[in-house]
Amino acid sequence: MTTALVPSQPLRQRARPARAERLDSLTGLRFLAAFAVFTHHFTGASPSGGVAHAPVLFPYSTIGITGVDFFFVLSGFLLAWGHRSGTGAKEFYLRRAGRILPLHLAATVPCIWVFHVWGGVPWDLPSFLASLVLVQTWFPGVVPMFPGNGVAWTLSVEALFYLLFPIIIRGAYRLRTRTLLGLCGAGIVAMWALNWWTATHLSPFYSEWVMRHPLTRLPEFALGLTLALAVGRGVRVPLRPGILAAVFGAYTVVYAHRGTWFDSAVTGQLTYSVRPLAALFFGLVIVAYVQRERDGQRGWLCTPVMVRLGAWSYAFYLLHQTVNRLIVDHWGRAVPSNESVFTLVGVAAVVTALSWAAYTYAEEPARRWWTRRQCT
DSSP states (O other): OOOBOOOOOOHHHHHSOSOOOOOHHHHHHHHHHHHHHHHHHHHOSSTTOSSBOOTTTTTGGGGGGGHHHHHHHHHHHHHHHTOOTTOOHHHHHHHHHHHHHHHHHHHHHHHIIIIIIISOOOOOHHHHHHHHTTOTTSSTTOSSSSOSSGGGHHHHHHHHHHHHHHHHHHHHHTSOHHHHHHHHHHHHHHHHHHHHHHHHHSOHHHHHHHHHSHHHHHHHHHHHHHHHHHHHTTOBOOOOHHHHHHHHHHHHHHHHTHHHHSOHHHHHHHHHTHHHHHHHHHHHHHHHHHHHHHTTOOOGGGSHHHHHHHHTHHHHHHHHHHHHHHHHHHHOOBOOOTTHHHHHHHHHHHHHHHHHHHIIIIIHHHHHHHHHHHHO
């Protein structure tokens, strides 16, 4: 794989992306990532978990959990891509708060009933409050590990990204692209090494907590940020989304059958490396689609349907596990069957409809109100 670097330029000229045009293909990809996480949760992490186990999907569906890695990489990319010089930290923080908090708080309301009141999931007040202000992954003592709206743990990771972004972006502007890529490579390797170390030296609870801590996911965010600057500075990589998808599909098969195809040492390494490898793949996919779209090639991800679904993907992500839990508590887990695929599609349609309502009547009105407040 080769990259074409533009000739050396003055620092201020080469520092920033050329322009921050709208990238519809990335909006469409957001929905696919949210749907992958939904599929993983729906079919379960094991044959006895999930809502309705479908043998035709499992264990391949377990790779869907890496959808959160896509969001971390995408977050870094989009924040750097849309950054404007002169934007102060306070303005940035207020915009992020207006974008994230209203729907997060609204989506937590049904979780209180579904998980804690009806479902009986144990909790304590400090942990619940930590989930409301999105710092629940920063500390090891929360009860349970996912208090409040469980899927909002990723927002807690993003919260630290947002906090650090004004500092990181200034430093990134001052570094050459090769230096940034080298630092990202080191961060990805460190992520793999840390996962290996925690899995072999810590209890499962603390190992999982460390690997969900925002600092351990910072390399993924930094990778997205670096790729945005690289593309904006003129770096071009010959990538085809179809080939990338085929490679990742083959990797998914190997990863899903690692426990039966390989010995324990290889199985362990495939487990420890899945997050960093997924981050690298998603980074390449993002770059591939950005390059295509900037070249005027608008594919199916840019269609109105996919862009609309992408706009609803934040609500889809925040609501899907609440719906899953409600189904399990009310009707119980279905007997494993390939017919569960139809149940999955039906539940996804319900969650999509709820996501449209949440976006239309909560998320978007709150965003517009917040924006008007900042402009006055």
